[in-house]
Amino acid sequence: MNLFKELKTLLSENIREYGMYIALFVIFLTFSFMTDGLFMSSRNLSNLLDSTGYIAVLAVGMTLVIVIRHIDLSIGFLAGFLGAITAILLMHAGVPMYITIPIILILGIIIGLCTGFLVAQVGIPAFVATLAGMLIFRGALLQVTEKTGTIIIQDKAFNMIGNGYIPSLLEVNGLHLLSLIVGFLGILLYIYSDIQTRKNKIKYGFEVISKEIFALKVVFVSAIIAYITWILAGYNGFSWTVIIMVLIVVIYHFLTTKTVLGRHIYAVGSNPEAAHLSGMNVKKITYIVFGSMGMLAALSGILFTSRLQSATTTAGTLFELDAIAAAYVGGVSSAGGVGKVTGAVIGAIVMAALTNGMNLLGVGISYQYMIRGGVLAGAVIFDVMTRKKR
Numbered sequence: 001m002n003l004f005k006e007l008k009t010l011l012s013e014n015i016r017e018y019g020m021y022i023a024l025f026v027i028f029l030t031f032s033f034m035t036d037g038l039f040m041s042s043r044n045l046s047n048l049l050d051s052t053g054y055i056a057v058l059a060v061g062m063t064l065v066i067v068i069r070h071i072d073l074s075i076g077f078l079a080g081f082l083g084a085i086t087a088i089l090l091m092h093a094g095v096p097m098y099i100t101i102p103i104i105l106i107l108g109i110i111i112g113l114c115t116g117f118l119v120a121q122v123g124i125p126a127f128v129a130t131l132a133g134m135l136i137f138r139g140a141l142l143q144v145t146e147k148t149g150t151i152i153i154q155d156k157a158f159n160m161i162g163n164g165y166i167p168s169l170l171e172v173n174g175l176h177l178l179s180l181i182v183g184f185l186g187i188l189l190y191i192y193s194d195i196q197t198r199k200n201k202i203k204y205g206f207e208v209i210s211k212e213i214f215a216l217k218v219v220f221v222s223a224i225i226a227y228i229t230w231i232l233a234g235y236n237g238f239s240w241t242v243i244i245m246v247l248i249v250v251i252y253h254f255l256t257t258k259t260v261l262g263r264h265i266y267a268v269g270s271n272p273e274a275a276h277l278s279g280m281n282v283k284k285i286t287y288i289v290f291g292s293m294g295m296l297a298a299l300s301g302i303l304f305t306s307r308l309q310s311a312t313t314t315a316g317t318l319f320e321l322d323a324i325a326a327a328y329v330g331g332v333s334s335a336g337g338v339g340k341v342t343g344a345v346i347g348a349i350v351m352a353a354l355t356n357g358m359n360l361l362g363v364g365i366s367y368q369y370m371i372r373g374g375v376l377a378g379a380v381i382f383d384v385m386t387r388k389k390r
Helices: 002-013 015-034 042-067 075-091 097-122 126-144 156-163 177-203 211-233 240-258 260-270 272-277 282-308 319-329 341-360 365-389
Strands: none
Touching: 015 341, 042 075, 042 156, 042 211, 042 240, 042 260, 042 282, 042 319, 042 341, 075 097, 075 126, 075 282, 075 319, 097 126, 097 156, 097 282, 156 240, 156 282, 177 211, 177 240, 240 260, 240 282, 240 341, 260 272, 260 282, 272 282, 319 341, 319 365, 341 365
């Protein structure tokens, strides 16, 4: 009884953090029931995660941008434009893939730093600066694809990034062995990370949940990772898109929670004036966050272009809005200073799951837009209400 009471208290006090996970669980359960299990099939789940990849990557960067109280509307067409440049370098210039990808990522960083310069140094509001960028990159995308319209990519190695899977090595009862190993290592990494975090909190005198609740949480999350691994291993295993997405989440989660830079980012978002008076370089943080956003936009463009195996004139359309929606659904606060990169990815999966489930049920596109809009509005209302209670 005490365990149940503590669990209830934990959920009520941390509803902002756990709410998205509960919502995702309900969505998966509902669509699985309504589609007679088709939604949770190996093939559909694999396609769902692959289609989430390029938006999830953008959502991670967008979360940090919103955390420091800014916005970036240019990332959609920036991703489309850099995806087109990738296709041109590969197919028209004959540049090898292992050189092309670093060039595109560096180009993304430079463009992001230019945006950061306009915001931090010149003082242009991020909304206006990035709106200008959106129009510029939209025009640039049309310009570079003007002659051919669509640039078909015939580089098999590059196309594997968006459509390929990690090698199976060996199949055990129809399950991909390497994917099972990766999933198992992921569980061990999660358990180790959570235990270390708990030990550090105890060491410095912070309040922690009871051992029973902690054990319950670890077992529950580990079971979910194991279940998803088992489902994907029964199809083609983990795709390269999923591996890249997970790596980005792990890297950015470490940077934002375990480093001085991460603490400074959240401090700037919570109160820029106080952060400046404390000796933090607010302009430098702005440069870093927008440079990071540019790099992730470039990576998103690579993932999307690889998935389509071509660069099109419409690539990047509404990507920025999907990323913003994923960030807000994932728990980022419009007031700044609050939000996790793990939440952003969960938000991206929530939005993708809604679209995927409604497609399986044959829901009209007009209703899909309205439902997704309602979910986004609900997430922002939830953010406002939870902040009022504090």
